[in-house]
Structures are given as structure tokens and as C-alpha cells.
Amino acid sequence: MTTTQAPARRQYPWPIEFYRSAVGKKWVMGVTGIVLIGYLIFHTIGNLKIYLGAEEIDSYGEALRDLGGHLVPRTSLLWLMRGGLLVCAVLHIHSAATLTATNWKARSGRYHVRDYAVASYASRSMRATGVIVVFFLLFHLADLTWGVTPAASDVYARGAIYANMIASFERIPVAILYVIANLSLAPHLYHGTWSLFQSLGWNHPRFNQWRRYAAWAVTGFVVIGNLSVPIAVQLGYFD
Secondary structure, eight states, X not given: OOOOOOOOOOOOOHHHHHHHSHHHHHHHHHHHHHHHHHHHHHHHHHHHGGGGOXXXXXXXXXXXXXXXXXXXXXXXXXXXXXXXHHHHHHHHHHHHHHHHHHHHHHTTTSOOHHHHHHSOHHHHTHHHHHHHHHHXXXXXXXXXXXXXXXXXXXXXXXXXXXXXXXXXXXXHHHHHHHHHHHHHHHHHHHXXXXXXXXXXXXXXXXXHHHHHHHHHHHHHHHHHHHHHHHHHHHTTTTO
16 A cells, blocks of 8 residues: 655745744734834824924925935935835735635634624724725825825925825815724724734733733824824814
């Protein structure tokens, strides 16, 4: 009687092998989550500079484009940062999707009723809110970075951040879209901030309450800060 052996599994370099494991994907999702959350916090701080006037926020945008001064070509560091954020976003989405697929397969294609019942709304809505946030990000870039959307194309001026934001948020449909997107971001950001510690193995009952505080603080700052701008524009604060 002869037996056939399964072909040997191809070995990849250690980083790839690590990422192929569930633990590796959780670490990648946690680390990229930290990077993306940090970006959201600093991006919100930048957006809030609109309350300091056109000169302040436009100078902030100019400073970002001139990172590195005369040591490197203009905008090169900014594009390098954008590239790094894009890589983090792709890895974050891919690790989340593959972990979800693995869990789905392990559960024979269906959620256990008990697991679904005890899961929080934030955790259950991660995929849906994630999709909304991705599509909103594409619109956000087209609207305020590239100036190619119908809402921006006729008034967009490169480098005029203050004027571009005001002109865009004066359009009621655009303001509503930003509100919906940020409300969708809230549960995703809350659960992401809460769970990244667990993904990295930094989990202990003594610290769970502080994890909750951190998740609420990050979510509140980013969402309320970003929501305040289109609402303020619609209320005529900048007139």
C-alpha cells in the first residue's frame, strides 16, 4: 500500500511567513491601526486650524509641502508620508479581510448566535463602516486635495485650504456627506482603538477601563472635531 504525501509547503522569507499567520496579521492590523489613528488625530488638529483663519491653515498646508526645507525636493517627504499611509491602509484592510475570512471559515460560514448577540455594535459594524470610510476617503481626496469633484472643480484653488473648505462645505449635500462619513467613522475608530491593544497582546483586565477611556477620547476628538467644521460653515460661522 502506497501513500501519497502532500507537496511541501513553499517557504517564504520570515516577514511574509509571519504575516501569513493569524498572529502576524493581528500584529500588522494593530501596528497599522496605530499609524492610521495617529494620522487621524493630527489630520483633525490640522482641520481645526480653520478656526484660526485663512493665513494659519494655509500656512500649515504650505509647511507640509515644504517638509525637509532645502534638504530634499519640495513635497517629496509629504508624498513619502502619503505613500506610507497608503501602504498601512492596504495592509490594514487586507489583514482585517483575511482574518475575517479565516474566522468565517472556522465557523462553517455562519456566526454563532451567542457570539453575535454579545458582540458590540461597533465590532459588528466594522466591515460596513470600513467600506463607507474608504469610499469617503476617495471623495475627500478628490474634493479637497485634487479639486476634481463637481462640488470643487469650479472654485478649487491649489494651496488655498481655507477657501476650498468653505466653498465645499457650503454645499449642503457635501456637508451632509461629511457628517454621515464621520458618524460612520465613530464606531470603527472606537472599536479599532479598543481592540488594537488586544491585537498586539497588550491586554490585561486591569487596563481595560483605560482602554475604554482612550477609545472614547480618540473617537470623540476626531469625530466631533471634524464634524464641527461643516456644521460651522453651514451655520455661517465663517461669514
